[in-house]
Amino acid sequence: MITVTDFAAEKVKELIEAEGEADLALRVAVRPGGCSGYSYEMFFDSETEADDMSSFFGEVRVVSDPMSAQLLDGATLDFKDGLMGSGFAIDNPNAQRTCGCGSSFS
Secondary structure, X not given: OOEEOHHHHHHHHHHHHHHOOOOOEEEEEEEEOOOXXXXXXXXXXXXXXXXXXXXXXXXXXXXXXXXXXXXXXXXXXXXXXXXXXXXXXXXXXOOOOEOOOXXXXX
């Protein structure tokens, strides 16, 4: 299962509060596609499946389906905030190759 840094968890919490639905979870998934084979997908989800993997980071619940959780095992979700832009970034030690834009891997 993916790990979420404290800074990223705080940003996710702020976004969930802005949505006005306290029961939302952050779903992190890996889908076939992208220029390197797989791409990351993150969205808020109010529904979970019985076989979903789930972890709490502070007040934020993060869920992944079993296949995604396996590909994200050991990965870290962080939030970068700098002069060149800001946003969420995944550092995945399982990725053997990534594309130039950083949104897909194999």
